[in-house]
Amino acid sequence: xxxxxxxxxxxxxxxxxxxxxxxxxxxxxxxxxxxxxxxxxxxxxxxxxxxxxxxxxxxxxxxxxxxxxxxxxxxxxxxxxxxxxxxxxxxxxxxxxxxxxxxxxxxxxxxxxxxxxxxxxxxxxxxxxxxxxxxxxxxxxxxxxxxxxxxxxxxxxxxxxxxxxx
Numbered sequence: 001x002x003x004x005x006x007x008x009x010x011x012x013x014x015x016x017x018x019x020x021x022x023x024x025x026x027x028x029x030x031x032x033x034x035x036x037x038x039x040x041x042x043x044x045x046x047x048x049x050x051x052x053x054x055x056x057x058x059x060x061x062x063x064x065x066x067x068x069x070x071x072x073x074x075x076x077x078x079x080x081x082x083x084x085x086x087x088x089x090x091x092x093x094x095x096x097x098x099x100x101x102x103x104x105x106x107x108x109x110x111x112x113x114x115x116x117x118x119x120x121x122x123x124x125x126x127x128x129x130x131x132x133x134x135x136x137x138x139x140x141x142x143x144x145x146x147x148x149x150x151x152x153x154x155x156x157x158x159x160x161x162x163x164x165x166x
Contacts, residue, residue, distance in 0.1 A: 014045065014048060015045070017133045020134075021132040024135075033125075034078075036128075039051050057104050057105070059075055059076075060099040074125075082129070087138060091137060094135055101130045102128065106124065106125060
């Protein structure tokens with residue numbers, strides 16, 4: 001089956017999306033900073049996906065984020081951390097990470113305290129990841145290769161920076 005056809009079949013099967021939602025939620029069950037809407041299985045079928053509604057702000061709406069007390073730079077770092085963990089730790093990666101599929105919402109645990117520990121005045125938040133229709137598995141060998149490439153890139157960057165100074 002061609003990739004486009006296989007992806008379309010997966011995207012249109014809400015049981016597949018429900019499975020991906022559960023797996024993503026399980027992967028991040030002990031993590032702060034990410035929320036996956038809770039699935040309502042008894043109202044979910046191949047053609048209907050029913051999940052918790054979570055009110056939030058799109059990750060790229062900088063003005064609204066600031067107005068709510070969220071630091072957009074921290075939001076960006078959290079998104080990077082989440083997707084880095086998907087790639088490097090879980091090997092199970094969300095394939096449609098655009099701003100419409102990610103919301104920012106006040107952290108529901110610890111009474112949504114105003115300090116995040118990374119900057120004064122930064123409100124605690126979670127990134128809500130939506131649209132779990134398409135994921136890809138990354139093999140351990142590929143993940144290791146990504147890690148080596150990342151480390152090599154950073155080592156080269158440091159060496160180039162040192163060369164410019166000296």
